[in-house]
Amino acid sequence: MSGDVRVSALVGQTLAKLGVGHVFGVVGSGNFDVTNTLVQEGVPYTAARHEGGAATMADAYGRMSGKVGVVTTHQGCGLTNAITGVGEAAKSRTPMIVLTADTQGAAVRSNFKIDQDGLARSVGAVAERIHSPESAVADTVRAYRTAVNERRTVVLSLPLDVQSASAPDNVGAVELQEPARLRPDPAMVKQLVQLIQKAERPVFVAGRGGRGARDAILELAEHAGALVATSAVANGLFNGASFNLGISGGFSSPLTAELISRADLIVGWGCTLNMWTMRHGRLISPDANVVQVDVEDASLGANRKISLGVLGDSALTAEDALSELRSVQPIPQEKFRTEENALAIKQESRWRDVETPDLSTTSLIDPRVLSRELDSILPAERIVSVDSGNFMGYPSQYLSVPDEFGFCFTQAFQAVGLGLYTAIGAAIAQPTRLPVLGAGDGGFLMGISELETAVRLRLPLVCIIYNDDAYGAEVHHFAEMDNSPDLGSVTFPETDIAAIARGFGAQGVAVRKVEDLEPVKDWVAEFQAGTQTRPLVIDAKIASDGGSWWLAEAFQGH
Structure with a gap:
C-alpha cells in the first residue's frame, strides 16, 4: 500500500x-x-x-x-x-x-x-x-x-x-501471537496434590478463569472425590456433570451452601473466592485448607488467607495435578462423592427444586412461582442476562442455562441499570440463542432508552421485569433499621411498564397471576416458528418475599 x-x-x-x-x-x-x-x-x-x-x-x-x-x-x-x-x-x-x-x-x-x-x-x-x-x-x-x-x-x-x-498508509499485515499458557511449577502441583490426598471432603469452585478448563477440572475432581461448583459469573460451566452443586455463594441453595461449608479443602480455579462466592468467608469451615489457582499472581490471596497459591493456567494445572495424583493414588477415591450426596444434589441443589410457600395474592405474583413457570415456558437454548437488585437471585437460580456462555452477569461494579445493555450485547454475541433479561423495575427504567435499540435490531428479546414499584433491595435493607425510616425515597407510584414497552414498539404483557402468562406462550410459539422479531417485556407485579435470601449477603459489611 x-x-x-x-x-x-x-x-x-x-x-x-x-x-x-x-x-x-x-x-x-x-x-x-x-x-x-x-x-x-x-x-x-x-x-x-x-x-x-x-x-x-x-x-x-x-x-x-x-x-x-x-x-x-x-x-x-x-x-x-x-x-x-x-x-x-x-x-x-x-x-x-x-x-x-x-x-x-x-x-x-x-x-x-x-x-x-x-x-x-x-x-x-x-x-x-x-x-x-x-x-x-x-x-x-x-x-x-x-x-x-x-x-x-x-x-x-x-x-x-x-x-x-x-500518516503513511502502512498498516500491512498485523499478526499477534497468542500468549503462551502458563504451566504451573511442579513443586506447587505436588503441594496441591498432597492437600487433595489429605482431604476427605474436597470441593472445587471454578470462576471465569476456569473457562476452557471444564473437562480437566472435572476429570481431576472425579479422581479426587471432589464436588464441583462455580462462582456466579461462571454459572453453567459444569452443567450435566455429576456432583455439580451449581452456584457457590449468595445464590446457593440451602443444600449447596451446607455441603460447601462442610468442605475441608476448597480449590478455586480461576476464581478469587471473593465475598460473594464465599459468603464473606462463612462458606469456609475453620479447619478447611483453601487453594487458589490463577494466571495472575496478584489474585492469589487477594480476598482471603489461602493455604496455597498456584500460579498457572487452570486447565494445565488440573492436567498436571491429575497426572501427579494418579502416580501416587492410581484408583479414584469416593470421598465427598457418596451416593447420599449424589441423590441430594439431584433433588435439592437448585432453588427451583426447593419447596417454598406461594406468596401470591389476588393482584401480585410470587416471583419464585413466576420464575419457575417461565423456566418451563421459555426455550432451553437461551442466554440469560441479569441486572442488579433485590430480584436478581430469581433469574440467576430459577432460569436454567445450557452452559457458561448462556449466562451473562455484569455485577463487578454492582451498578443498577446495566441489565438491558448486557442482554443486547449478549444477544449479538450468541445470535442462535433466545436472549432473556431479568431486571427490576428501577434498573429497567434507568436504562430503558436502549429498548428502542432492541426494537430497531429486531431482537426477539424476553425482558422479565420483577416490578415491586421500588428499589427493592433498599426497601428491605432500610426497613430492618431500628429507627423505622420513611421509605418514600426508594418507593414509587405504580408504573405501567408494559404500556411503556409498547410505546417503544415492543410487545408488553402485564402479569399478576400465572394465567396472565398465556401471551408469553404465544410469543414463544412465534419465536420457535421463526416469525417473532419484537422484544417481549413481561411486566410482572411481584409479591414481596420480605427480603430475598441473597440480600443478607449483599449488605454484609456495608
Whole structure:
C-alpha cells in the first residue's frame, strides 16, 4: 500500500486487521471518522442510544463471544457517559477497547477537556493514547495487545489534532501471537496434590478463569472425590456433570451452601473466592485448607488467607495435578462423592427444586412461582442476562442455562441499570440463542432508552421485569433499621411498564397471576416458528418475599 491517510482511518484499519469483533457506540464529530473506517473495514457496528449502554453492550459481547468488543465515544462527555460501563468491564477484567476522541493538546480552554487518562485509571482501566502519526499503528497494536494478553479494558484516546493529521498508509499485515499458557511449577502441583490426598471432603469452585478448563477440572475432581461448583459469573460451566452443586455463594441453595461449608479443602480455579462466592468467608469451615489457582499472581490471596497459591493456567494445572495424583493414588477415591450426596444434589441443589410457600395474592405474583413457570415456558437454548437488585437471585437460580456462555452477569461494579445493555450485547454475541433479561423495575427504567435499540435490531428479546414499584433491595435493607425510616425515597407510584414497552414498539404483557402468562406462550410459539422479531417485556407485579435470601449477603459489611 502507498500514500497517506488520516490517522483516524489508520487506527480503524489497524483494529480491524487485529480482529476486533463488534463496535458499539454513539457517534459524534470526534469519533465519526474512526467509527466509519471500522464499518468500512467490515467490523459490525451497533448504534446505541447512550454511551453507557454502548459500553456495557461491548463488555457483554466480549464475555459471551470470546472476541474483543469496542465501544466508541466522543471526547469528554461521551467518555463520561460511558464510564460506569467501562468501570464494570475493567473490574471484571474484560478484554475491551474504549476508542474515544480527545481534545487537542493546545485546547486547554475547551469545554470538552477532561483528564481522560486519569478518569480511565480511576475505574481500573488502562489508559493508552495515539501519540503521533508516526506511532499510530504501534500505539493501536500496544493497546490491543494489552487488552487481550493482560485481560484488561483499555481506554485508547485519539486527540483531535493527531487523528486529523496524515500518516503513511502502512498498516500491512498485523499478526499477534497468542500468549503462551502458563504451566504451573511442579513443586506447587505436588503441594496441591498432597492437600487433595489429605482431604476427605474436597470441593472445587471454578470462576471465569476456569473457562476452557471444564473437562480437566472435572476429570481431576472425579479422581479426587471432589464436588464441583462455580462462582456466579461462571454459572453453567459444569452443567450435566455429576456432583455439580451449581452456584457457590449468595445464590446457593440451602443444600449447596451446607455441603460447601462442610468442605475441608476448597480449590478455586480461576476464581478469587471473593465475598460473594464465599459468603464473606462463612462458606469456609475453620479447619478447611483453601487453594487458589490463577494466571495472575496478584489474585492469589487477594480476598482471603489461602493455604496455597498456584500460579498457572487452570486447565494445565488440573492436567498436571491429575497426572501427579494418579502416580501416587492410581484408583479414584469416593470421598465427598457418596451416593447420599449424589441423590441430594439431584433433588435439592437448585432453588427451583426447593419447596417454598406461594406468596401470591389476588393482584401480585410470587416471583419464585413466576420464575419457575417461565423456566418451563421459555426455550432451553437461551442466554440469560441479569441486572442488579433485590430480584436478581430469581433469574440467576430459577432460569436454567445450557452452559457458561448462556449466562451473562455484569455485577463487578454492582451498578443498577446495566441489565438491558448486557442482554443486547449478549444477544449479538450468541445470535442462535433466545436472549432473556431479568431486571427490576428501577434498573429497567434507568436504562430503558436502549429498548428502542432492541426494537430497531429486531431482537426477539424476553425482558422479565420483577416490578415491586421500588428499589427493592433498599426497601428491605432500610426497613430492618431500628429507627423505622420513611421509605418514600426508594418507593414509587405504580408504573405501567408494559404500556411503556409498547410505546417503544415492543410487545408488553402485564402479569399478576400465572394465567396472565398465556401471551408469553404465544410469543414463544412465534419465536420457535421463526416469525417473532419484537422484544417481549413481561411486566410482572411481584409479591414481596420480605427480603430475598441473597440480600443478607449483599449488605454484609456495608
